[in-house]
Amino acid sequence: NNKRWLTGRLGYAVLECLVMARNMYLVTFICVLGIYGLQLVEGTKDDKELVRKLSVEENPGCPVGESFCSNGTLIHIRSDSETDTIHFVWNFFGCPTLLLARTQLGANLSIDWTSFISGTSGSAVFDPPETLYTFGWSLTTIWTFLDEKDEVEMNKVNASGVFGHDTKNFYWAKDDKDSVVSEDLVKFSMIAKDYDGQTFGEEGYIKITVQVHSKEGYGTVLPYLRHNGNSSQVDISLNKIDLNNTMTPKTRIGLGYLLVQQVPNLTGDISVKDKIYVQKTKTLDDENSPGVFEMHSLRTPVFNSYDQSYLEWKPVSYTGIIRDIADSVDVHIYDLEDQSPIQLDDSFLWSFYGNNISTLIAQRANISFGTQGDGFFNATPHISWSYLAGYGPPPSDTVSMLVIMTLAVGLGIPAIIIIIAIIYLFTKKLSTPKDDLLLGR
């Protein structure tokens, strides 16, 4: 009798486990289906976004044989979609400058080289000349400042220890080893090894790498910034530089930018809502940049309900040539200053905008690198930083599929088990009467 009772219980227990296993399989199957379905939906969403085609020209139209064509580089990248063209004009004659312009499909850049070299305004135009939107910025200054008390921020140190070095005094050479030209990706690097004729020494350089992509994706190095087809990623590295003998063991580095935007219907005084502003957002997701929960950006106001540009970065920079989380230091952005009256000298923006400054708003932005206790620039001495620049609303990180899947399965299984358990207990209570403790067992 006991044996039968035991086998009965055993059989029942096995049945229970089988039911449980079957339910778990069902749950997992449903979840996998759900995720597959989600991915399909996301896939179709991507197709709606315009895929762009990239093409590149270097020093377009510069007469062959002229000596000044080899004194610098101007790279014009066109990103064609089916309806318009976005131009990224990178100029390394003098100050490194980017002009971002959105024109009708098929517009070309035409440069009058003789006037361009002599510094005349209006020597670079589009053909046809009407542009839908333009935005320009230029790396005008590299700051070195003495941080005696380790206060980190440039606006807190003694002003007499802050030196600005004009970037037009660098000679930028193109690094052909690093170039990629294809329909999906254009990548090139420019290296400066001397300042005003003085070289930085054997391993000293400033390197700017530009990558333009034709569709969405993530960067290949930390902090894996997410880009889309309308953006270009810029990586800046400064390694073992010495500018005008201003480097001391307690020096920190900063960068100064000039930002210019063309504002339609600009009349008289500039209101705050027309200006470029700094935006700092907190993000929940640090999957791509472990430990960094913020995203900083410089945003232009939106015109015609869509036209806008941005510079976007994660506030982290790296003190090693190979980027590692252990080597990261902070990036500080300071309040933007108006530039009035507008001065576009010594940059491509002068060649492009010329005297047509009545519709322009210009502001200066300063950025510096460092964290308290990091040993200053001299500790490694290296700083690299990446940012995204582009047209349209800036791309933002989204929570990845892995996270959603884990949560769905993880919370789904106990939920299903609870429901099954409740049903099971109800049926058990209804079907079997309460056992008499003394007799049944």
Place this chain on the structure above:
Amino acid sequence: MTETDVLCGESTSTRDYGESVETRGCTSGMCDPRSRFHRFIVLFFMCFVGFGSYFCYDNPGALQDNFKSDMGITTAQFVQLYSWYSWPNVFLCFVGGFLLDSVFGIRLGTVIFCVFLVIGQIIFALGGFLDAFWLMIVGRFIFGVGGESLSVAQNTYAVSWFKGKELNMVFGLQMSFARVGSTVNFNLLEPLYNWVHQYYQGYTCVGVVLLIAAITCVSSLFCAIVLAVLDYRAEKILNKQSSGSGEVVRFSDVKDFPLSFWLMSGTCLTYYVAIFPFIGLGKVFFERKFDYAPASANAVNSILYIISAVASPAFGLLVDKTGRNIFWVFLSILATLASHGLLAFTFINPYVAMCMMGLAYSMLASALWPMVALVVPEYQLGTAYGLMQAVQNLGLAVITMVAGIIVDQGGYLLLEVFFLAWLCLSLACTILLWLRDSSKNGILNMSIEQRDRWDNARMLQESLERDQLFASAVPATAPRSDFLIRNRYLSRIGAALPLSYDPAVRGLVYRSLR
């Protein structure tokens, strides 16, 4: 009470400082080992013995960012300081009691474990001075050998000096003291580091700080020596034999453990891996995500321990009064899920989440460990608790390493989701446990009155069986195994077990101080 000890198998008798014993030597006032004042002194030293262990256990967590920048290590390397603490305890959980009983004796055993503690911490500090990370790991390994076994020794001392209702209070006090030790560590170490940083920099600074922390281990050693002296003296005066930790660990018992026990182990394992690795990595998480200064980040981290110090005795009382253990376990896992969810997906003040986690953690500890005593017979409890702790330490050792790798590769959101996944698994285990239990006799989720009624009914049934057996010449069924024979014998003789074998108290002896 000592007569019935003989009947209970191979277990050695526990020391009993009862009334009718022969005494020699000093027996008046403070000298008398039985007096309240003397035992209060012993209690003080007993609690302090564990202080060094708990203070130094979380030293890495309190200085996480300093370790990483001074020693130049990644998070994945840093967590090995915790992981290697847990590895020796996978095996020591089984032999700790045996070592204390048969090999060293309680007095020498405690002193030896404290010596391990001191040596381990000093080697750990030496690793800092020499900038040798591998040496630090060796130090933590040795520290681990001493640490966990020390808590078994503490519990054994408690069982031998106190009894009955006092024992509950003593266990509670020891647990609270341990938690206070951890809290002091988190709040003291960052200011200490900043002070030392004025004189030393880099890895030397780390070494000096750890060496200063070793002072607490030395004080633990001192307390252990004093305890040994007092214990020896009491033994001589009261003319008693040395006590044992109580139970022998037999691996043959493992096959008799019911499914409920394995589900409980699963719940324990999956829950604790979502708490302790998080505390180890919490400081930098709070610094980065919530922009806290290092000292404040440490304070948030320590909230869990300080709440546990206060809440654990309170929840212990609650569970004692109301029963329904599984319900409390389920509730605490839900609360921990909610707090990890808050930390992962919102920017709400982390104090809220950490307070909730502290309360949930205390509740689970009070409800989960006594459940083992309800499903496993008393003489197998040693093996059961040893196994559960071994499984817990194995989980901690492995998952801590994985957590470090996740932080380096995937960031803190992914880490939190990882912990949430483990908590969901814990929830699943609890629900399965409840199902399993309700399909049997439902004792785990009964209230105290229901349990008493169930116990009475069972005893009545067994006495009926006994009468039946004596009435008929042949036994009704042939016994199946050792386990059943023992069970039958014990129930037949109707032995009244000594108080220390009381299920309610028994569970607490082997309850882990985590």
